[in-house]
Amino acid sequence: MGSVVVFAPSPGLTVTVEDVDGRPDIHLHAGGQGVWQARMLTGLGASVTMCAVFSGETGSVIRHLIEDEGVEVIPVEGQGSSGAYIHDRRAGERELVAENPGEKLTRHDLDELYGQTLKAGMEAGTVILSGAVREDAVPSDVYRRLAADLGTAGCRVITDLTGDRLTAALAGGVSVAKIADDELTDSGRAASDEPEAIIEAMHALHEEGAGTVIVTRAHLPSLMLHEDELSEIRVPEMQSVDTHGAGDSLTAGVAATLADGGTMHQAVVLGTAAGALNVTRHGLGTGEEGAIRNLTKLVTVSAYQAEEPAADQQASPEELARKVWKQ
Template identity: 55%
Template sequence: MADVVVFAPSPLLTVTLEDEAGSADIHVHAGGQGVWQARMLRTLGRDVAICAALIGETGRAVRHLLEDEGIEVHAVERAGHGAAYVHDRRAGQREPVAELPGDALTRHDLDELYAVVLREAMNARVVLLSGPATDGVLPDDVYRRLAADLAAAGIPVVADLAGTRLAAALAGGVHVAKVSQDELVDAGAVTGTSVPELVAAARRLRQAGAHNVVVTRSDRPALLVEAGSTHAVRVPAMEEVDVRGAGDSFTAALVAALADGEPLHDAVRIGVAAGALNVTRHGLGTGDAEAIRRLREHVELVPLDDDEAEMVTLDELASRTEVDRP
């Protein structure tokens, strides 16, 4: 029985053409935000279940691929067209060959999927709400309802969402909201990416329904905003191979630690370590569990008081050496 449940409404089938010593090679995987997060959770030793809608031939393939990775699958299945893509990376950069958004979920699909999530969540330690592969798959209000119902049952919810989906989940109430600075910019929540602006935006997210907020900032220190405290989270910079999936690895590792009963600060540390190491690899949501745990020891939480959160610059933050280790 899984101790982490991932709501991944529409996983996708990924087909990638690679160059292997001058010859073409084809890699076929299950993908999408929730899948990449579940993969990292498995890497860190958690028992994971994905609740999803699996549609058509691609959906059947996704089920088998997930189960081969040791991930429980609880799905609503029906005929139709599931989400998928074919990318060509033989020249070193991803070139889309074909991308299919997949069918939107019907009201009947949503009713069934909602029941599946609630059923599996009742025995989980943490539930992770992730986004669909494409827009238009399901209404945002599903996230509000899930967050509210799970919170009422006393189950911690972590939301890794953006824009209107995040707003919906916050209206239901979540334990942790993770959002990137780029997502805040895209949503119009901030006009710049200075520390004061991002801290102010995170505090507004707390007022909207998140107990705690983490703002990731690519290769710059993440920000953790809690009730009455703000921290910058620093990790040694890694040489980048592929930045995609770093945020999902961060969230997955954070959830893994929370499911193991670790305090939030320790959970954030291992999340930052997982995200930092993910950029050194081609595989999304992949990593070495022991390397992640060792890098966590080099992650620093730098406390910012209210005045500092309003005034600190990036250069000043980079020069800080004080470390908070609860």
């Protein structure tokens, strides 16, 4: 596998309490979008470097946990403390006990983090821009500048962002933009979760600066717009334990494949298999590489076919009027 840099501005510490034979079982892990992506990348055999800010006692623990997973860390020592949360899962669902989103990054932190990411990205050739737990931790324009500068340096830039961060990264230009359908609707980029609205939003993302657009749709087939061709990606639905981290696993699989010289078709197949396996596990961004590669045999990519309306389904007068107006 090739080399991938993960821009993870502010990873956090996760403390999860589970029940084992009536006794509390406490787990400590590094968490956050970039961490889950790096974890899956490492599991798939990629060489992973993470550029992040670590602050205070919490940050020190997070850094060591990430390094213990085989990820090379390029740290920036920040002020205050890094974020953390405690989840209680003894009843089966995640119950938030306490949460600290961490500190807003200072200008000096951002300058150092920016330079380290640019340097590492130019050496690796593939960079994932991931979000921060705290919305205002990093100014959105940092994503625009990073995407633009990395692209100018010949890097492949992959994003899994929403809101202003996504808009900014697109303005800088990205190779691949992955997003979930509910994120499109929640942000107003798609009028609804109907296929036509999602596809329209995908074309808009492409026009804004994404070379390839991948949209996940929970239990429905994912959609991909690549080189003006629209495809749907199917995989058998697995028995879900926890859906958190599935999208990040997909992004990691895509990045790992492209970094290793694979095609976009191969990338989305591996990514889909990684995301599908991740939902069967409690650990976020985890999955045994052999099982993931076996699961790729069940992933299919085909040209998108719009669903035909039922024969007895009649259009409303409003729908007929819209059709006539468009003609």
